[in-house]
Amino acid sequence: MTQMKQAKHKIVTPAMEYVSRQEEVNAEIIREGIAEGRIVLPHNKNHKMKCPQAIGDGCSVKVNVNIGTSKDYDDFQEELDKAKTAFDYDTDAIMILSTWGDLRGMRRKIVEMSPVPVGSVPIYDAAVKAYQDKKRVIDFSEKDFIQMFKDHAEDGIDFMTIHVGVTKPVVEKIRKTKRILKVVSRGGAIVAGWMIKNNLENPFYSHFDEILSIAQEYDITLSLGDGMRPGAVADGTDDLQLEELFVMGELVERSRQAGVQVMVEGPGHLPIDQVEMNVKLAKKITENAPFFVLGPLVTDCAPGYDHIVSAIGGAIAAMHGTDFLCYVTPAEHVSLPTVEDVKQGLIVSKIAAQAVNASRAAKFKGKAFQREYKMALARKKFDWEEQAKYALDKGEKLKQYQQRRPYDQEGCSMCGPFCAIKIVEEITKG
Amino acid sequence: MTQMKQAKHKIVTPAMEYVSRQEEVNAEIIREGIAEGRIVLPHNKNHKMKCPQAIGDGCSVKVNVNIGTSKDYDDFQEELDKAKTAFDYDTDAIMILSTWGDLRGMRRKIVEMSPVPVGSVPIYDAAVKAYQDKKRVIDFSEKDFIQMFKDHAEDGIDFMTIHVGVTKPVVEKIRKTKRILKVVSRGGAIVAGWMIKNNLENPFYSHFDEILSIAQEYDITLSLGDGMRPGAVADGTDDLQLEELFVMGELVERSRQAGVQVMVEGPGHLPIDQVEMNVKLAKKITENAPFFVLGPLVTDCAPGYDHIVSAIGGAIAAMHGTDFLCYVTPAEHVSLPTVEDVKQGLIVSKIAAQAVNASRAAKFKGKAFQREYKMALARKKFDWEEQAKYALDKGEKLKQYQQRRPYDQEGCSMCGPFCAIKIVEEITKG
Numbered sequence: 001m002t003q004m005k006q007a008k009h010k011i012v013t014p015a016m017e018y019v020s021r022q023e024e025v026n027a028e029i030i031r032e033g034i035a036e037g038r039i040v041l042p043h044n045k046n047h048k049m050k051c052p053q054a055i056g057d058g059c060s061v062k063v064n065v066n067i068g069t070s071k072d073y074d075d076f077q078e079e080l081d082k083a084k085t086a087f088d089y090d091t092d093a094i095m096i097l098s099t100w101g102d103l104r105g106m107r108r109k110i111v112e113m114s115p116v117p118v119g120s121v122p123i124y125d126a127a128v129k130a131y132q133d134k135k136r137v138i139d140f141s142e143k144d145f146i147q148m149f150k151d152h153a154e155d156g157i158d159f160m161t162i163h164v165g166v167t168k169p170v171v172e173k174i175r176k177t178k179r180i181l182k183v184v185s186r187g188g189a190i191v192a193g194w195m196i197k198n199n200l201e202n203p204f205y206s207h208f209d210e211i212l213s214i215a216q217e218y219d220i221t222l223s224l225g226d227g228m229r230p231g232a233v234a235d236g237t238d239d240l241q242l243e244e245l246f247v248m249g250e251l252v253e254r255s256r257q258a259g260v261q262v263m264v265e266g267p268g269h270l271p272i273d274q275v276e277m278n279v280k281l282a283k284k285i286t287e288n289a290p291f292f293v294l295g296p297l298v299t300d301c302a303p304g305y306d307h308i309v310s311a312i313g314g315a316i317a318a319m320h321g322t323d324f325l326c327y328v329t330p331a332e333h334v335s336l337p338t339v340e341d342v343k344q345g346l347i348v349s350k351i352a353a354q355a356v357n358a359s360r361a362a363k364f365k366g367k368a369f370q371r372e373y374k375m376a377l378a379r380k381k382f383d384w385e386e387q388a389k390y391a392l393d394k395g396e397k398l399k400q401y402q403q404r405r406p407y408d409q410e411g412c413s414m415c416g417p418f419c420a421i422k423i424v425e426e427i428t429k430g
Numbered sequence: 431m432t433q434m435k436q437a438k439h440k441i442v443t444p445a446m447e448y449v450s451r452q453e454e455v456n457a458e459i460i461r462e463g464i465a466e467g468r469i470v471l472p473h474n475k476n477h478k479m480k481c482p483q484a485i486g487d488g489c490s491v492k493v494n495v496n497i498g499t500s501k502d503y504d505d506f507q508e509e510l511d512k513a514k515t516a517f518d519y520d521t522d523a524i525m526i527l528s529t530w531g532d533l534r535g536m537r538r539k540i541v542e543m544s545p546v547p548v549g550s551v552p553i554y555d556a557a558v559k560a561y562q563d564k565k566r567v568i569d570f571s572e573k574d575f576i577q578m579f580k581d582h583a584e585d586g587i588d589f590m591t592i593h594v595g596v597t598k599p600v601v602e603k604i605r606k607t608k609r610i611l612k613v614v615s616r617g618g619a620i621v622a623g624w625m626i627k628n629n630l631e632n633p634f635y636s637h638f639d640e641i642l643s644i645a646q647e648y649d650i651t652l653s654l655g656d657g658m659r660p661g662a663v664a665d666g667t668d669d670l671q672l673e674e675l676f677v678m679g680e681l682v683e684r685s686r687q688a689g690v691q692v693m694v695e696g697p698g699h700l701p702i703d704q705v706e707m708n709v710k711l712a713k714k715i716t717e718n719a720p721f722f723v724l725g726p727l728v729t730d731c732a733p734g735y736d737h738i739v740s741a742i743g744g745a746i747a748a749m750h751g752t753d754f755l756c757y758v759t760p761a762e763h764v765s766l767p768t769v770e771d772v773k774q775g776l777i778v779s780k781i782a783a784q785a786v787n788a789s790r791a792a793k794f795k796g797k798a799f800q801r802e803y804k805m806a807l808a809r810k811k812f813d814w815e816e817q818a819k820y821a822l823d824k825g826e827k828l829k830q831y832q833q834r835r836p837y838d839q840e841g842c843s844m845c846g847p848f849c850a851i852k853i854v855e856e857i858t859k860g
Binding site for chain 2: 070071072073099100124127128131137138174175180181182183184185186188189190192193196197231232233234235271272273274298299300301302303304305308309311312313315316319330331332333334335336338347348351352354355356358359360369371372373375376377379380387390391392393395396397398400401402404412413414415416417418419420421423424425426427428
């Protein structure tokens with residue numbers, strides 16, 4: 001039985017027990033959330049996972065790291081190093097988005113390594129195979145859609161993005177759209193391209209019952225991919241995007257009825273004042289399905305800084321109810337990230353999550369707030385070692401910047417003798 | 431006559447004309463905003479300024495860079511290099527916060543160099559002089575408060591932070607506060623320390639009419655410093671902070687009546703869900719005075735990344751009406767920033783401002799939105815040179831990351847043949 005089916009039967013599983021301790025809430029709250037589909041607990045029966053994660057209503061905001069090869073950078077070991085870095089810096093989940101090399105080998109290896117849920121986009125495999133066979137990336141069969149999904153399930157993948165909301169009416173709107181960038185989702189483009197070429201309905205959609213039955217068997221959490229997400233701030237929030245969202249709403253309902261866990265993916269690129277509205281709209285249409293966003297990027301004018309742009313959008317999205325933030329690296333829109341890019345992307349994404357998690361916790365309750373509290377105490381005491389302990393990057397940058405600090409002062413080189421904390425401590429004592 | 435007095439007399443000055451073109455609004459809107467105190471146009475009569483700036487209601491969000499020596503890093507030339515970097519990367523204003531070395535020489539030099547408004551905190555000079563004379567940093571006379579203000583005015587400083595809201599009842603609250611970090615503002619600590627030591631009212635407050643008359647003479651824009659801003663997320667929003675804000679409300683009113691331009695400074699460190707409320711509260715209490723924030727920092731757990739933490743808080747603050755963002759560098763809370771830190775701090779702060787400015791502009795109107803639009807078009811055409819033109823860092827990072835891109839592909843090394851844009855362009859054409 002899937003976690004959701006057990007939750008519906010009032011069974012609290014060991015994984016539910018585990019995440020409830022992590023979330024500092026009663027296990028019953030987690031169980032109820034999973035039963036109602038407001039929380040997902042991605043957990044493929046073939047993945048021995050040390051740290052399961054609850055994603056959704058009332059849970060702390062989680063972050064996801066993407067790794068994976070590309071045709072131009074196909075280095076198996078480098079991708080494993082990225083994964084290791086992601087685990088070392090406490091990612092809550094990892095997605096493998098490889099589009100070259102030994103796809104299955106890497107998938108199995110990462111599942112074996114990963115203490116947290118692993119995600120993937122199975123349709124990539126079909127496109128890669130087609131291209132490697134000297135065909136167009138959309139030249140594969142209807143059966144491949146289902147087969148790839150099944151392969152990934154067998155390999156232990158916990159959550160899978162399927163661009164199932166790209167139905168025929170959605171594809172019709174692609175032709176008519178006034179967007180500058182019509183489709184920026186790789187998976188969405190592959191599926192739409194396949195549908196246009198074959199003049200057929202999206203196989204994920206027409207065979208959705210089959211998808212559900214595989215998902216039931218392995219307890220796959222579906223992540224309904226937003227193939228039509230806006231890909232530029234100037235394109236934010238339009239009928240194309242929302243048409244797909246409405247389909248997702250219908251599929252969330254069908255998944256829940258089948259006892260299959262499901263979450264929904266969201267934009268993308270949005271003007272900053274459209275972020276809150278988009279989150280609330282998605283939550284309404286999908287009846288509070290866990291919401292997973294990539295970004296959103298709130299300006300396109302900062303290539304090389306898109307991890308930061310994304311943290312701004314992500315923090316706002318999370319503040320208004322987004323549950324799961326997909327990191328973006330500084331290399332986004334330009335090249336495949338390096339190991340260092342992965343690390344920077346993750347830390348910055350965790351900053352966004354921490355800011356929201358600390359604000360949600362009641363004062364002096366909750367570990368995210370406690371972290372803020374202890375950091376402030378460490379600052380008051382000028383205890384730099386202690387500060388490093390609470391730093392999201394494990395204090396690496398702090399130590400780097402401290403090298404500019406003269407050794408004979410406990411304060412910092414910015415204020416020196418004019419340190420506000422010291423002036424006031426002294427005068428209020430005396 | 432100050433800009434404000436002229437505005438009240440229905441005179442549109444050349445500086446108002448200039449900023450109205452920059453803001454893409456009718457000059458009458460600027461004039462009215464200045465007359466009513468919703469907009470400031472900092473412009474000391476002794477500063478020949480190439481690019482005046484309008485800060486406030488209906489204007490684009492502006493960013494400020496802080497530079498200045500400290501006792502431990504007292505390098506005149508390095509600070510000039512920081513200023514030059516700030517101008518090169520299009521800061522809208524600069525503040526000189528030196529606490530060592532040739533204070534007056536640097537001030538005059540920066541005013542001479544700066545195409546944009548220059549700010550300062552005159553009380554630092556009194557503290558530095560006291561310390562250099564082997565006394566405590568709070569050992570100076572009541573007259574020094576006014577004299578330093580006058581000196582800075584003569585030197586051409588356009589806006590000055592005075593911690594005038596730190597009155598006796600506020601200081602009383604410092605003793606009783608449950609905050610972890612009582613005072614983190616250098617200026618606020620110096621003023622409060624002086625008051626406690628001398629058991630006297632804040633001279634900025636008791637001599638406020640004198641301050642106003644100097645401000646009138648040179649057209650100084652007052653920036654009411656928030657000496658009691660919270661200095662930790664765990665300390666966000668309390669009576670100490672608000673007591674000072676109420677005093678500021680009173681002083682805004684008195685400044686406006688005297689025809690003196692005035693803006694108000696705000697937090698500091700705040701939980702992310704208290705940012706909107708703080709901005710709206712400050713705007714209400716000060717009757718829409720232009721609002722200038724440092725940060726706000728929405729987590730304390732990322733030393734070395736505080737420019738990013740601050741951009742998150744700043745973007746949210748600006749979205750809800752904040753007019754002026756003071757940058758924060760990655761070195762904040764640890765050491766004096768380097769030239770590179772200044773550059774990174776500024777770019778990231780400009781990202782926050784651009785995101786909000788683009789969202790405020792009506793679609794296809796306004797240069798901030800046009801920048802987004804043109805960037806999206808450049809992306810669609812894979813025109814990397816054009817993309818670099820619209821990048822806030824002048825395309826430096828883009829070019830750096832592009833070195834990972836193979837020369838024989840127009841796309842990027844992330845997606846290669848699986849580029850969504852290309853797949854859809856091809857299939858919808860064919």
